[in-house]
Amino acid sequence: MPRIRVITFDLDNTLWDVHQVIGNAERAMRSYLRQHAPEVMGLFERGEAAAIRDRLLRERPEITHNLSVLRETVVFEALLTTGMAERRAVAVASRAFQTFLDARHDVIYFDHALTTLEMLSGTYTMGALSNGNADTATLGLDRYLTFSFSAEAVGASKPAPAMFHAALAHTAVQPHEAIHVGDHLVDDIAGAAGVGMHTIWVNMRGHELEGDVKPSAEVAGLDELMEAIRAIEGL
Numbered sequence: 560m561p562r563i564r565v566i567t568f569d570l571d572n573t574l575w576d577v578h579q580v581i582g583n584a585e586r587a588m589r590s591y592l593r594q595h596a597p598e599v600m601g602l603f604e605r606g607e608a609a610a611i612r613d614r615l616l617r618e619r620p621e622i623t624h625n626l627s628v629l630r631e632t633v634v635f636e637a638l639l640t641t642g643m644a645e646r647r648a649v650a651v652a653s654r655a656f657q658t659f660l661d662a663r664h665d666v667i668y669f670d671h672a673l674t675t676l677e678m679l680s681g682t683y684t685m686g687a688l689s690n691g692n693a694d695t696a697t698l699g700l701d702r703y704l705t706f707s708f709s710a711e712a713v714g715a716s717k718p719a720p721a722m723f724h725a726a727l728a729h730t731a732v733q734p735h736e737a738i739h740v741g742d743h744l745v746d747d748i749a750g751a752a753g754v755g756m757h758t759i760w761v762n763m764r765g766h767e768l769e770g771d772v773k774p775s776a777e778v779a780g781l782d783e784l785m786e787a788i789r790a791i792e793g794l
């Protein structure tokens with residue numbers, strides 16, 4: 560029996576490049592708005608939508624953990640600013656966000672992502688821990704990742720212990736029986752290490768370690784994951 564029973568994965572920038580995905584999704588949303596509410600486009604171009612976002616984050620700090628509500632509310636308030644009636648603004652913002660979300664799931668996986676998940680899923684119970692709003696079922700990743708906790712659902716974002724505790728409680732394993740895999744030194748590595756989990760840092764761009772964060776293992780590509788897990792099991 561392997562000592563490690565559970566592996567949790569960060570999603571954005573660990574299994575795919577999030578900047579590319581979000582860029583495409585934002586373009587899709589703006590193209591929807593250009594068609595259905597062209598008068599709002601100026602607000603985005605002049606940075607006024609960003610100011611609305613900053614104000615929402617100040618007024619409703621809890622919204623940080625719910626990027627979906629944040630994004631839709633920014634559009635809604637921007638539409639109101641243009642003088643659109645509230646009922647119509649609700650409907651247009653909702654459809655605009657749906658356009659974003661559909662494109663958000665059009666991801667291009669990093670090399671070896673799917674083959675590695677498939678291979679590991681034969682041995683380990685695996686799940687997703689994400690601060691973002693990608694949905695593993697929509698992506699078809701629920702074949703490999705049998706559970707998923709988002710910051711939206713938990714009400715706290717990594718590196719908060721609540722995210723990692725949610726996975727440990729769900730799978731009923733001890734922290735030392737679990738590995739978290741992610742690209743972010745603080746959110747993923749320090750967060751998971753803080754609750755006693757093993758960690759694998761996905762460092763595809765060759766970044767240097769910062770501060771006193773020390774991952775249990777480091778990989779430069781997802782094809783190295785199996786070897787890193789074996790190394791942790793052999794500790």
Ligand SMILES: [Mg+2]
Binds near residue numbers: 573742743
């Ligand atoms: Mg990430």
